[in-house]
Amino acid sequence: MIRKPALAVVGATGAVGAVMLQIVSQHEDVWGDVRLVASPRSAGRKLAVRGEETEVVALSEEALEGIDVALFLVPAEVSAQWAPIAAAKGAVVVDSSAAFRADAEVPLVVPEINPHALRVRPRGIVASPHDTTLAMIPAIGALHAEFGLDELVVSSYQAVSGAGRDAVAALRTQMSLVAGTELGTGPGDVRRAVGDELGPFAAPLALNVVPWSGTVEDGGWSSEELGLRAETRKILGLPSLRVSATFVRVPVITTHSLAVHARFESEVTVERAHDILATSPAVVLYDDPEAADFPTPADVVGTDPTWVGRVRRAMDDPCALDLFLCADNLRKGAALNSAQIAEAVAAELASPASPGNPVRGRSGSL
Amino acid sequence: MIRKPALAVVGATGAVGAVMLQIVSQHEDVWGDVRLVASPRSAGRKLAVRGEETEVVALSEEALEGIDVALFLVPAEVSAQWAPIAAAKGAVVVDSSAAFRADAEVPLVVPEINPHALRVRPRGIVASPHDTTLAMIPAIGALHAEFGLDELVVSSYQAVSGAGRDAVAALRTQMSLVAGTELGTGPGDVRRAVGDELGPFAAPLALNVVPWSGTVEDGGWSSEELGLRAETRKILGLPSLRVSATFVRVPVITTHSLAVHARFESEVTVERAHDILATSPAVVLYDDPEAADFPTPADVVGTDPTWVGRVRRAMDDPCALDLFLCADNLRKGAALNSAQIAEAVAAELASPASPGNPVRGRSGSL
Numbered sequence: 001m002i003r004k005p006a007l008a009v010v011g012a013t014g015a016v017g018a019v020m021l022q023i024v025s026q027h028e029d030v031w032g033d034v035r036l037v038a039s040p041r042s043a044g045r046k047l048a049v050r051g052e053e054t055e056v057v058a059l060s061e062e063a064l065e066g067i068d069v070a071l072f073l074v075p076a077e078v079s080a081q082w083a084p085i086a087a088a089k090g091a092v093v094v095d096s097s098a099a100f101r102a103d104a105e106v107p108l109v110v111p112e113i114n115p116h117a118l119r120v121r122p123r124g125i126v127a128s129p130h131d132t133t134l135a136m137i138p139a140i141g142a143l144h145a146e147f148g149l150d151e152l153v154v155s156s157y158q159a160v161s162g163a164g165r166d167a168v169a170a171l172r173t174q175m176s177l178v179a180g181t182e183l184g185t186g187p188g189d190v191r192r193a194v195g196d197e198l199g200p201f202a203a204p205l206a207l208n209v210v211p212w213s214g215t216v217e218d219g220g221w222s223s224e225e226l227g228l229r230a231e232t233r234k235i236l237g238l239p240s241l242r243v244s245a246t247f248v249r250v251p252v253i254t255t256h257s258l259a260v261h262a263r264f265e266s267e268v269t270v271e272r273a274h275d276i277l278a279t280s281p282a283v284v285l286y287d288d289p290e291a292a293d294f295p296t297p298a299d300v301v302g303t304d305p306t307w308v309g310r311v312r313r314a315m316d317d318p319c320a321l322d323l324f325l326c327a328d329n330l331r332k333g334a335a336l337n338s339a340q341i342a343e344a345v346a347a348e349l350a351s352p353a354s355p356g357n358p359v360r361g362r363s364g365s366l
Numbered sequence: 367m368i369r370k371p372a373l374a375v376v377g378a379t380g381a382v383g384a385v386m387l388q389i390v391s392q393h394e395d396v397w398g399d400v401r402l403v404a405s406p407r408s409a410g411r412k413l414a415v416r417g418e419e420t421e422v423v424a425l426s427e428e429a430l431e432g433i434d435v436a437l438f439l440v441p442a443e444v445s446a447q448w449a450p451i452a453a454a455k456g457a458v459v460v461d462s463s464a465a466f467r468a469d470a471e472v473p474l475v476v477p478e479i480n481p482h483a484l485r486v487r488p489r490g491i492v493a494s495p496h497d498t499t500l501a502m503i504p505a506i507g508a509l510h511a512e513f514g515l516d517e518l519v520v521s522s523y524q525a526v527s528g529a530g531r532d533a534v535a536a537l538r539t540q541m542s543l544v545a546g547t548e549l550g551t552g553p554g555d556v557r558r559a560v561g562d563e564l565g566p567f568a569a570p571l572a573l574n575v576v577p578w579s580g581t582v583e584d585g586g587w588s589s590e591e592l593g594l595r596a597e598t599r600k601i602l603g604l605p606s607l608r609v610s611a612t613f614v615r616v617p618v619i620t621t622h623s624l625a626v627h628a629r630f631e632s633e634v635t636v637e638r639a640h641d642i643l644a645t646s647p648a649v650v651l652y653d654d655p656e657a658a659d660f661p662t663p664a665d666v667v668g669t670d671p672t673w674v675g676r677v678r679r680a681m682d683d684p685c686a687l688d689l690f691l692c693a694d695n696l697r698k699g700a701a702l703n704s705a706q707i708a709e710a711v712a713a714e715l716a717s718p719a720s721p722g723n724p725v726r727g728r729s730g731s732l
Contacts, residue, residue, distance in 0.1 A: 151682075153519040153627045155521030155612075155625040157523070157575045157614060157616070172546075172548075175541065175544065175545040175546075175573075176545045176546050178541065178545075179541040179542045179544075179545030179546070180538075180541075180542050180545070182538075183619075184618065184619030184620060184664065184667065185619055185620055185667060185668065186667065186668045187665065187666070187667060187668040187669055188664070188665055189664075189667075190664040191664055191665065202658035203658070203662045203664065203665065204662075204664050207541075207617060207618055207619055207663075207664060208618060208662050208663050208664040209523050209616055209618060209623055209662060209663060210660075210662055211623070211625070211660050211661075211662070211675065211676050211690040212655065212658070212660060212676075216655045216656050219636070219678055219679065219681070220636065220653070220655055220676065220677065220678045221678055221681075222655070226681075229681065240682075241682075242680075242682035242683060243681070243682065244627050244680045244681070244682070244683070244686065244688050245688075246521075246625035246627075246676060246688055246689075246690055248523060248623070248625065248690070250523070250575055250616055250617075251573065251616075251617055252550065252573055252574060252575060253549075253550030253551055253573055254550060254551055257575055257577070257614075259521040259577070259612035259614065259625075261519045261610050261612075261627070270585070270586065287586070289578065289582045289586055289588070290582050292568035292569070292578070294576075294577050294578060295577075296569045296570075296574050296575060296576050296577070297573075297574055297575060298550065298554070298555075298556040298557055298569065298570050298573060298574040299553060299554055299557065299569065300553070301550065301551060301552065301553055301555075302551065302552045302553040303553055309577065310577050310578075310586065310612060311586065312585055312586040312587055313585065314608075314610045315585070315587070315592075315595065315609070315610070316517075316606075316607075316608035316609065316610070317608060317610070320610065322610050322611075322612055323612075324577040324612055324614070
């Protein structure tokens with residue numbers, strides 16, 4: 001391929017889309033045309049990308065013509081409908097939604113951890129994991145490579161922006177309603193003050209935490225908890241990995257945090273875990289409690305890596321580590337990982353070996 | 367004992383003291399004199415208890431004369447100094463601090479779980495567990511009695527009032543500084559806005575979570591994480607119970623939440639766990655995700671029990687349960703449990719069998 005590949009950003013006007021346009025503008029420019037696509041009601045808006053005001057076009061078959069790589073940053077039902085159309089038109093689709101993550105014919109890729117998976121994509125679609133999985137995988141994948149992962153117990157502290165712009169607006173409104181008051185000390189007083197301003201949540205988030213994210217599934221699990229288990233198994237190639245998770249939303253705008261108890265096949269030490277984490281791509285080790293060095297969402301937001309601290313060997317299990325990590329759910333957790341996948345595809349398309357690559361005209365043959 | 371026992375509330379002017387005076391005023395009145403004691407700078411203040419304005423006296427040897435039960439709701443260093451003095455003067459001390467929790471000669475009591483431990487108190491002192499342990503024990507103790515506890519992995523979502531009144535004031539100030547802004551989306555923007563208003567915390571709490579509470583101990587553990595392990599082992603009589611914990615402070619005023627992964631010796635079912643939790647004292651089962659019924663701090667604050675929801679059997683371990691629970695850290699977590707212990711002691715003093723009780727004149731003989 002002599003010309004640079006053409007990129008479509010589908011969902012350019014959303015919260016993740018906004019971060020994606022920043023990333024495309026800031027990273028090394030590997031793209032030819034960059035087409036911004038969104039729902040018809042956003043068509044005609046102009047957004048800045050690579051220093052140029054660019055008009056948003058409505059999602060349609062025509063909008064997907066001549067595209068080499070299509071980044072889908074839209075709800076799962078939109079991806080389910082339109083990603084196969086883009087793939088049929090010859091684009092490699094990088095989808096950030098849940099639509100294809102469980103599809104055995106769609107690789108689920110974190111470039112630092114399983115880049116090899118990218119090359120086998122029979123449907124012409126590559127999926128990016130859920131933001132919560134992505135917060136964890138760079139660190140846990142690196143530790144797995146050394147120690148052999150056996151079991152995970154995960155508790156989340158999830159930011160509201162993972163639930164969309166309405167969720168952020170709801171928390172902002174709630175913060176204004178409770179700030180300057182003495183609320184938060186009597187049963188239901190925050191709920192009464194917040195009234196109908198719940199946004200997409202079942203309970204207030206200001207001065208509260210809510211132990212739910214996702215849809216209700218069998219056994220009382222949430223779809224997101226089950227997703228962490230399925231995605232971690234798929235990415236790490238561990239189909240019978242034991243995973244338990246409890247997902248909790250907290251009043252943070254952006255950046256997910258996770259407390260992780262990870263049991264391995266071999267004995268661990270904090271020193272070796274520190275060495276691994278300090279030298280792994282997409283991970284920053286920040287771990288000195290004496291100096292109050294541990295990651296918090298307010299310090300991590302807007303940065304690319306997963307920040308890891310509170311690394312301890314379990315007191316009663318020499319094969320287990322306890323740790324706490326934070327990652328910006330709109331960057332590595334969504335836009336950045338998808339951008340990295342797209343850039344890897346672009347590099348493959350530009351490579352002299354690309355005649356042998358699986359990108360075009362081979363749907364179903366791999 | 368014909369007269370009702372005399373009660374001293376030491377630390378009456380603190381946050382837990384305020385809740386204690388409510389409880390003493392609302393519960394069945396088992397007390398004769400109620401003496402309010404605090405630091406010399408609070409002496410002379412008047413506080414309402416049992417409908418009467420009562421003058422606060424300064425902590426001194428004299429203030430502890432003639433007291434049958436002394437409730438200590440003060441920092442550990444104050445308890446360490448004064449509780450033995452009160453005991454030497456004949457009072458049974460109920461201490462809510464960490465000073466004596468690890469002392470083998472001091473029982474650590476949750477009346478619903480290990481009431482028998484109360485009767486053996488060679489030092490004349492009974493300790494109440496830390497608020498985080500107390501949030502968990504009524505539910506986990508009940509499940510242990512049925513299934514036999516083998517291992518706990520706990521993540522906390524701790525309210526700021528557990529760190530005292532300065533902590534609450536700091537979060538209130540921080541909330542006012544960030545409400546109505548667009549903060550929380552750039553690295554350090556919340557930290558800059560909060561400035562010096564951190565209170566006792568190492569990082570902002572508004573629009574943030576902070577993975578630390580307690581002092582730094584060996585291996586990177588916090589004193590509170592180690593305390594959960596030691597206290598749970600002592601209360602349940604399981605000296606080699608495996609416990610891992612990661613403690614995280616969240617922007618909630620009052621009510622601690624915990625995500626708990628509990629492994630048992632025998633196979634569990636959600637149905638049986640529900641039956642146990644629904645019929646256990648000091649526990650409310652609130653668990654129907656379809657109806658958005660799960661406990662949150664804003665709904666639980668101001669109530670006495672531990673509220674439990676999100677009860678699930680681990681998908682990859684038939685002997686493990688995952689659950690989420692909330693309890694008011696100033697009520698069951700501090701004042702209420704201490705009050706319950708004190709009332710049990712009062713009942714013992716009033717009982718016809720009390721000549722055989724170990725309360726008075728027997729220090730060191732048990």
